Amino acid sequence: MTDNEKLAELLYPDVRLTIDDLEKKYPKRNLDEKAEVCRFAPSPTGRMHMGNLFASFVPERFAHQSNGVFILRIEDTDDKRAIDDGINLIMQDLKEYNYKVDEGPNSGGEYGPYIQSQRKEIYHTVAKYLVSIGRAYPCFCSEDDLTHMREHQEHKKERIGYYGRYAKCRNLTYVEVKAHIDNGDKWVLRLKSMGDFNKKIVFKDLIKGTIELPENDIDQVLVKSDGIPPYAFAHVCDDHFMRVTIVTRDDSYISSVPYHLELWDACRFEKPKFAHLLPLNKKDGEVVRKLSKRKDPEAAVAFYHEKGIPTEAVKLYFATLLNSNFDGWFLQNQDKDYNDFTFSFNKMSTSGGSLFDIEKLLNISKNYLSRLKAEEVFANLDNWSKEFDNEFNQLIKQYRDYTISVLNIEREQKKPRKDFACYSEIKKNIWYMYDELFSDVDFDFSFLKHEEDARKIVSTYLSDFFDINDDKETWFNKIKELTEKMGYNTNMKEYKENPDEFRGSIADISNVIRVSLTTKLTTPDLFEIIKLLGNERVCERFKRICG
Ligand code: GLU
Numbered sequence: 287m288t289d290n291e292k293l294a295e296l297l298y299p300d301v302r303l304t305i306d307d308l309e310k311k312y313p314k315r316n317l318d319e320k321a322e323v324c325r326f327a328p329s330p331t332g333r334m335h336m337g338n339l340f341a342s343f344v345p346e347r348f349a350h351q352s353n354g355v356f357i358l359r360i361e362d363t364d365d366k367r368a369i370d371d372g373i374n375l376i377m378q379d380l381k382e383y384n385y386k387v388d389e390g391p392n393s394g395g396e397y398g399p400y401i402q403s404q405r406k407e408i409y410h411t412v413a414k415y416l417v418s419i420g421r422a423y424p425c426f427c428s429e430d431d432l433t434h435m436r437e438h439q440e441h442k443k444e445r446i447g448y449y450g451r452y453a454k455c456r457n458l459t460y461v462e463v464k465a466h467i468d469n470g471d472k473w474v475l476r477l478k479s480m481g482d483f484n485k486k487i488v489f490k491d492l493i494k495g496t497i498e499l500p501e502n503d504i505d506q507v508l509v510k511s512d513g514i515p516p517y518a519f520a521h522v523c524d525d526h527f528m529r530v531t532i533v534t535r536d537d538s539y540i541s542s543v544p545y546h547l548e549l550w551d552a553c554r555f556e557k558p559k560f561a562h563l564l565p566l567n568k569k570d571g572e573v574v575r576k577l578s579k580r581k582d583p584e585a586a587v588a589f590y591h592e593k594g595i596p597t598e599a600v601k602l603y604f605a606t607l608l609n610s611n612f613d614g615w616f617l618q619n620q621d622k623d624y625n626d627f628t629f630s631f632n633k634m635s636t637s638g639g640s641l642f643d644i645e646k647l648l649n650i651s652k653n654y655l656s657r658l659k660a661e662e663v664f665a666n667l668d669n670w671s672k673e674f675d676n677e678f679n680q681l682i683k684q685y686r687d688y689t690i691s692v693l694n695i696e697r698e699q700k701k702p703r704k705d706f707a708c709y710s711e712i713k714k715n716i717w718y719m720y721d722e723l724f725s726d727v728d729f730d731f732s733f734l735k736h737e738e739d740a741r742k743i744v745s746t747y748l749s750d751f752f753d754i755n756d757d758k759e760t761w762f763n764k765i766k767e768l769t770e771k772m773g774y775n776t777n778m779k780e781y782k783e784n785p786d787e788f789r790g791s792i793a794d795i796s797n798v799i800r801v802s803l804t805t806k807l808t809t810p811d812l813f814e815i816i817k818l819l820g821n822e823r824v825c826e827r828f829k830r831i832c833g
Contacts, residue, residue: 330362332372335586480552491561493636522546729831
């Protein structure tokens with residue numbers, strides 16, 4: 287046994303697995319050459335926000351579009367950040383967004399456990415291996431020692447960190463280490479770095495391209511005194527033994543890549559590809575800043591749930607953020623799904639970040655909703671209102687088929703109406719179709735030059751023209767006749783040229799009818815509204831106006 291092997295045994299006497307055992311237990315995946323294994327690795331800190339929802343969309347897409355594997359891994363080694371129920375909240379959000387997690391805490395998989403706090407044995411096995419090959423050592427420096435070192439470095443204007451001559455425990459002999467251990471001294475495990483800060487390391491990021499940074503020469507902590515590894519060492523072990531092929535994560539990690547690469551090399555693991563994602567930004571007046579959980583309500587996933595913004599629309603928006611050429615493709619392929627598009631890293635913006643624009647998202651949502659079948663809109667509206675507007679939920683369920691017909695007005699046509707961007711906006715568009723909501727309403731005819739005409743227009747229409755059985759053409763011709771009878775102008779062009787010469791126009795006449803039936807000046811097709819309301823209710827509503 288070498289001294290290093292003896293040291294490994296001394297530090298990790300209970301670890302019986304070897305690195306070879308792990309290699310066998312988590313073998314290379316039997317996948318297509320092009321298939322990517324990607325992971326979303328959040329810390330369980332609560333409900334998701336748009337930043338990490340987008341960060342999960344990216345690996346999900348690259349994994350699934352290549353027939354690969356999408357993993358959910360929970361990074362809960364940092365206790366201070368974890369909240370009770372944090373894991374469930376993340377899984378709930380991913381489920382709501384209909385992400386298919388192939389492997390994860392609740393999804394099974396041969397490469398688990400998928401929660402870091404349950405993977406201690408793996409980390410310790412790799413740690414023991416690193417000690418045995420001389421690439422890791424125990425450090426017994428106290429907090430005081432380290433503070434003292436830092437102050438000294440600051441004073442001397444030197445780089446901060448445990449490196450070079452500051453790495454006091456790096457050369458302790460086996461005998462010295464044994465004395466500390468026998469004494470019960472606390473220790474952390476550090477990497478024995480071979481890097482040279484004056485040299486550069488060059489690596490390729492799938493999004494940002496070639497990056498050059500100084501090599502790492504700091505003997506970073508691999509395992510803390512409580513036996514738990516910080517992020518860097520844990521993710522290297524996990525990504526290797528989960529056989530991840532692309533590491534997608536926030537670009538705040540980019541400066542640590544030299545250290546991570548050194549770890550991969552020290553462990554003799556094959557390196558994955560990296561894709562560092564730019565943050566989602568927001569234009570706030572003249573400034574562009576990071577979308578903020580604290581300042582921006584639209585940053586919270588809960589915001590979309592409460593407003594009833596369809597998750598599919600959010601994902602379509604993500605697709606436009608992910609690849610600049612998606613918009614154009616989707617315009618040509620309206621009937622397709624974003625899943626049919628092949629995303630690529632080189633079509634991502636490489637600097638600054640992506641501008642998160644809620645108005646654009648809502649616009650996409652309007653389009654998306656306008657193309658759904660009325661039955662689908664109904665089902666989703668039912669779900670949404672069950673949670674957020676029980677009174678409306680009762681109504682739409684009581685008049686199910688009727689509601690579907692209302693939602694279907696001007697829907698199945700080449701250019702469907704785009705009245706609402708989310709389920710919470712539907713009621714304000716269709717409430718007047720329900721007598722229950724139409725009982726205590728005000729009518730405003732002040733758009734007429736002669737407001738007093740309203741009653742007369744309605745009563746004449748009701749007595750001389752209105753017939754529920756008319757087809758659309760007859761109906762419209764009768765509106766024209768009514769217009770003439772009232773001394774209003776049927777020719778909009780002529781009217782617009784000389785409005786002062788006429789009492790009003792045919793548009794005013796239709797609007798009197800529209801307002802009488804709905805209180806609103808803009809509605810979907812009036813003829814269809816009349817048909818759906820039916821004779822009795824139309825007459826009843828007219829009589830409210832003309833008595
Ligand atoms: N757990 C890290 C975080 O929440 C993710 C880092 C990674 O994806 O590797 O920031």
